[in-house]
Amino acid sequence: APAWLFDAVGLDFTKFHAAGAAHVMQYKYDAARGGRQEENYPTMTWSQNYKYPANAIMWTLFFAGNTFCPDFLVQGRPAQDFLQEHYLGAMEAVAKRVKDLPNVIGFDSLNEPGSGYVGLSLSYRHLGPSEKNPFPARPGLAWSPLDGFAAARGLARDIPEMGIDWEERAVVKKRDVLVNADGISIWKQGHACPFERAGVYRLSGGEIEALDEEFFVSRNGRRFEMEKDFMGPFFARVAERVRAIDGDWLLFAELDPGSGLGHGFPPDTPERTVNASHWYDIVTLSTKRFDFPVKINPYTGRTTEGADAIEASYVRQLGRLKDASKTLNRGTGAPALLGEFGIPYDLDDAAAYKAWDAGDRTEAPWQKHTIALDLMYNALDQLLMNSTQWNYTASNRNDQAVGDGWNQEDLSIYSIDQRTDHSDINSGGRALKGFVRPYARAVAGRPLKMKFKRETGAFRFVYEADGKGETEIFVPRLQYPNGYDVEVEGGEATRDEENQSLLVHAVGSNKVAVTVTRR
Structure with missing residues (x-):
């Protein structure tokens, strides 16, 4: 959230780091030293902020403030309405600026939203699969909501820290970490925690006490569902706001990526909604390792061996994501657009960058990436x-301290450090043969x-033709440097060499098959 929004709800963002309420690179990382600093700011740990109180409190207020603390007003309005209205207002301002651009076909609902404390028992710390949470634990502090409220109020708290044990092939408890040892409250002077006022907990004798363990889980015998109760109404508000400017725009909807799609998309999502979920090979993303041909998942303990088996595991994961589209548009289904996926290019402690710096211009250092x-x-x-694919960053550097310029992520398909020929569109590209490939x-x-x-x-490529319209297939020179041969069953094809394309038309058949072979 922007700093002024923290201020508006009564949180002092200048104290987040000192109170241990947020995991912020600018405070933990020594920029002058550079490089990887696992002891200060471990690899890909920014996402752990979803569990830290500064983040979790804001997500809870944004999506569910009217349910859990309806009397908490910000500038005279319920906190949830205040926060969402400002978000939608910003989206509306952008929409008005781009409404005449023909390449804008819709808006994303909100990038990688968090559920905050919705659905969590107050004292529950996730240390491994359980009845409350069947998913494996993740590295980092195992915050419970009560831990978060305590630290936010200025109480010191011992919290288990989880980490990967590669020998055990598991995420295990490494130690207890004392958070907020100096007892710093992140609530501004004169501002009380709205959840304390709502009866979630109370402070007594310098200790925190849960008053309603299942406050965020259920009410009057009914369990809360993040997707149905909170995301669904939010999707409707986003669609209503942007479609007031252009009624034809699509809504690209995202759920909490950390919930495993939860209960799926709610059935009453607005019409013309697209499933725009994100997906990554979470082990490769979080550890910056791609072990091949034997791939170990330390979160589940499973081993996958060989290209076919790894590919099959990806098909299963992505298939579940695609199937989530079936509930959209009142059960009639919808397209699935994978809104983000990709790989970190600084795999294995940036081995490919080191090879490049040593003068290796072959494809060998990029084999794993490819x-x-x-x-x-x-x-x-x-x-x-x-x-x-996430992402293209024009300023990306082959430098572990820089990468994409954001929290040491390094997923850019291009690096300025690898651009050696300004006349070659492919110069600067990374592992190009892994993704520059033919497709319809x-x-x-x-x-x-x-x-x-x-x-x-x-x-x-095989398709069922609808009349004699034109099908366009991208055939990149990168994959066919010496040209290619084409065979078309049920149609005919012409080449558009300038645009590296095949243009196919059905002839006398409603089923067309196109085969391209490398010369």
Whole structure:
């Protein structure tokens, strides 16, 4: 949230770090020293903020303030209404600026929203799969909501810290960490915690006491559902606001990525909603390792061996995400656009960057990256899913202290440090053969099958034609440097060499199959 919003609800953001209420790089990382600093700011730990009180309190107020603390007013308005109205107002301002751009087809609801404390028992610390939470534990502090409220009020708190044990292939408790040892409250002078006033907990004799353990879980015998009770109404507000400017815009909806899609998209989402969920190979993303051909998941303890098995695991994961679209648009279903996926390019302690600096310009240092991307795209092709890769950063550097310029993430498909030929569009690209690949860019009909074999260059696309419209297939020179041959069953194709495309039309058949082979 912007700093002024913390201030508006009564939180002093200048005290978050000192109170241990947020995990902020600018305070923990020594920029002058640079490089990786696992002891200060471990790899990919920014996302742990979802569990820290500064973050969790704001998400809870944003989505569910009217339910859990309806009497908490901000500038005369219920906190939830105040926060959402300012968010929607910002979205509306952007919408008005871009409404005449033909390439804008809709708006995302909110990037990677958090559930805050919704659905959590007050004293529950997630140390591993349980009846309350079947998912594996994640590295970092195992905050309970009560821990968060205590630290926010200025109480010191011992909290278990979880970490990966690669030998045990598990996330285990490493130690207890004393949080907020100096007893600093993050609530501004004269501002009380709205959840304390709502009867969630109380302070007595310098200790915190839970008054309603299941306050965020259920009420009057009914369990709260984040998706149905809070995300659904929010989706409706977003759609209403942006469609007041352009009624044809789509809504690209996202649920909490940490909930495993929860109960799925609520059935009463606005019409013309697209499933825009994000997906990553969470082990590769969080550890910056892609172990191949034997892949170990320390969160589940499972081992996956070989390219086919890894690809199959991706198909299962992405298939569940795609299936979540079935409940959209009142059960009639909707497209799934993978709003984000990708890989960190600084795998294995930035081994590829070090090879580049040593003068290696071959594809060898990027082999793991290429294989990982190839398997992900193979899975997407099997499922005929649309996707957008995160990300392209024009200022990316082959520097572990910089990367994409945000919390040491380094997922950019391009780095300025690798650009050696300004006349070559591919110069600066990373592991290009993993994702610059043939695919059907526009289809005059219904896609049935798409498959590409990177090692041989064999590509096949099958579709059910709808009339004689034009189907466009991207055929990149990068994969076919010596050209390619084409065979079309049930149609004919012409080449558009300038745009690296095949233009296909059905002829005398409603089923068309296109096969491309490398020369």
